[in-house]
Amino acid sequence: MNYFEAVILAIIEGITEYLPVSSTGHLIIASSFFHIAEDSFTKLFTIVIQFGAILAVLALYFKRFFQSVDFYLKLVVAFIPAVILGLLFNNVIDELLESPIIVAVSLILGGIILLKVDDWFKENEDLSREKKEQTTVSYATALKIGFFQCLAMIPGTSRSGATIIGGMSQKLNRKTAAEFSFFLAVPTMFGATTKKLFDYYRDGFTLNTEQINFLIIGNIVAFIVAMFAIKSFINYLSKSGFKLFGYYRIVLGIAIICIHFFIYRLTL
Template sequence: MNLIEAIILAIVEGLTEFLPVSSTGHMIVVSSFFGIAHEDFTKLFTIVIQLGTIMSVIVLYFKRFFQSLDFYFKLLVAFIPAVILGLLFSDAIDGLLENPITVAVSLIIGGFFLLKVDDWFGNEEGTEISYMTALKIGFFQCLAMIPGVSRSGASIVGGMSQKLSRTVAAEFSFFLAVPTMLGATAKKSYDYYKAGFQLSQDEVNLLIIGNVVGFIVALIAIKSFINYLSKHGFKLFGYYRIIAGACILLIHFFIQKLTII
């Protein structure tokens, strides 16, 4: 991975992490385009730079993030399903992370779902998040273990299905990203070093740059997304997912055809 590739991947991460379009799916597609998707450092990089996007949440919601213990217990309850299922299906998830077809199909299916979400849940105005609601949102978030589903999209829809407003559901999804991404980063870093890999100084520099770029871009993306979502809903993201998924499939099969010829 070179500097330009690292910056582009960080921009993609910052733009897509909190939008319902699947940051993991976009990172797989972009890194595959660069021809670096199978590299061990790339897999580490795409996870570790999420720390920068985490910081954007903490900065934007500083006063609300550091509130009551009840708030943290609810985040913990919502986080538990991801921990359990992530540990149980770790190998299967890693296998899916290298498959652009899985990303494309998930994008398309999720896109059609987002086209109807506002009709199903868009009129809800709830603001109170109970422990049971937090747990259910946590299970919805686990759907994003399938690349292309979108962690933010799944958890936001999960919140809306529990009668939360779009804005409240989105903000809880942002808060839930913090322990989820910290856990994913810790596990991926542990696995990386357990496998005997060591980071060079150049790779450390790329990680630092990636986190800084991801942080700045995510700050802008979160504020823009909340403003847009509260006024317009999910349809635009649904259309985008369908078009993006279809383009990935067309490009994949076109390249395969050329290879056969």
């Protein structure tokens, strides 16, 4: 990895982490393009720079994180399913992260779902306009959203997409569901970052000065870009829904499959 690649990956993380397009999928594609996808440090880097994206949520919603103990308890409840399944299937998840085809198929299937989501949950938005929508998240709703988050363990699925749809399935409107998804990202990504760093050192790897610089720069870039991405996404989602993201995912997924098989044929 060099500084240019680090900055590009961080920009991709900042843009895609909170959009329903799969940040992991985009990072796998980009790192594969740079021929660094299988490098141990690259895998660490793409997880650790999520910390910058976490800080963007904390900065934008600072007051919300001091509203009540109940707020944190609901995040813990929503976080539990990912912790359990993540520990049980950690090795399987790591193997899936190296497959562009799995990413492509997940992007396409997720895109098809996003094309239908606005119609499926139109009633939520109608209630929102009438000021009768559900704007608070119960413990039961938090747990169900947590199970939806587990779908994002499949590369290309999109953590934000899965959790937002999970929230909307529980009668939350798009804005409320998206904001809870952002809040849930904080313990989820912090946990993933901590575990990845632990695994990296447990396996005998150490960070040199240049790699530490990559991580610092990556987190700063991801933080700045994520700040703009979150604001833009909330505004767009509230007004226009998911269809644009659905089309984007489908086109990108098809493109990845075509490129993969074209390259495969060239190597025969």
